[in-house]
Structures are given as C-alpha cells and as structure tokens.
Amino acid sequence: MPQALVTGANRGIGLELTRQLLESGYTVHATYRNAKGGLVDMNHPSLHLHQLDVRSDEDVAAIASKIEGGLNLLINNAGIADGRWSSVEEIDLETVGVVMEVNAIAPIRVMRGFLPALEIDGGGTVVMMTSLMASIADCHSGKSYAYRASKTALNMLTVAMKQELVERNISLMLIHPGWVETDMGGPRAPLQPRESVAGILDRINEQTLEMSGRFVQYDGELLPW
C-alpha cells in the first residue's frame, strides 16, 4: 500500500486530498497545525494523524521518526494568504517574512526531512502546492505582494533543486489547484475542492521523473512562468 503525507490536512484542499488519497488506497499521514478540524470525523484504518507546524524542524523530525517504511508521495499543501494590502505604504514587512517562511521556505524544510523516507521505495513524488499567482508572466493585476512572491520563490526553489533530486529518483511537481472554494479561496471561487483534488490526483498519477519541475494546473494545463 503506497504511503502519502499531506501538510495542512485539517481543512480546505488538504482535507479533500486526504479523503481522496484514502479512497485511492493510500495510507495517509495527515498533518494539522493546531485543530484537527475535519480530520476528527474521518475514521479510516489507513489514516494516521500527526501534529505539524511546517515552521518547526522538531515537528518534522518527530513525524519522520514515526513513519515506518517508504513514503511514496509528499504533498506540501499548507499555506497562508497575505494582508491584501491596498498600497505599498501599507505592506507589513513582518507579515511578508511570515508568508515567505510558511509558503516558500517551510516546504523545503518538510521535503528535506522526508527525503530518506522518499528514497526507501526507490524514489517518490513531491507535490508543491503553488498558485497561478506565482506566475510573473500572468501578473497583470498585481497586489497580493507577499503571497505572489512567496509562491514564485517556491517555484524557483523547486526548479533549482529538481536536477539534484531527479538523480535520487524523486520527482517534483508544482501544481496550481485552480481557484477553489475554501477559507483561502473564499465563497466566490468557481471550483469545489472535490473537482480540484480529483484533477490533482490525475496529475500525480501521470507524473514521471522526466516531468519533474513542471508548473501545471489541476486540469493538466501547463502554466507560464
């Protein structure tokens, strides 16, 4: 039975990823930062819950020491939005640092912590939950400064690391889930988590080492950098 780990699994896209991965036959290590949220009602023999703040080396190490066998799939899903400041003067630079830490730096921390587990079964897949808002080519409306920059940094870190990791049989994927109705996406989002996640799982299933580093939307459309 393949094993997956999902960060930020207590609500939104992470919760739906957990549900659909379990339905597909994965053993799922679902992580939550504080509250277990929707994971509380999800009783499944292949579901394991772990507390993880993605900013904590200790939390990552504690989970890595508990997982037995290889990890086939790591989904760096946890993320935060920014202040949506309306002017350059309003940007809260401290918040910019936090957004960069959670969205760009923490996925590298988590991936690094699980590299030994990802190598056990001969290599696995690491999914980085990015956004179309990372795209410099698509940045027509501007704003959302810290969020955009954090996801662009995540994209570059991932592409820059791809060669080294391909040599270790680990394939990286940068995925945009679409505009999804969650706490972050808001009530006007046109896409439900179920549809977005079904597409994300299709992209994971088709992922090869040769595709490593691609920037792709949930429905398979390749996105401009």
Ligand SMILES: NC(=O)c1ccc[n+]([C@@H]2O[C@H](COP(=O)([O-])OP(=O)(O)OC[C@H]3O[C@@H](n4cnc5c(N)ncnc54)[C@H](OP(=O)(O)O)[C@@H]3O)[C@@H](O)[C@H]2O)c1
């Ligand atoms: N929704 C969209 O339209 C959309 C579009 C493009 C990209 N994305 C990306 O998709 C991912 C999931 O988004 P979503 O819409 O599901 O967001 P969400 O509903 O706001 O959920 C965010 C998740 O991230 C967790 N999280 C935040 N900071 C964390 C930390 N320091 N440590 C561990 N977990 C942390 C949250 O945990 P708590 O409950 O503890 O806060 C929550 O589980 C994010 O990376 C987001 O940037 C979303």
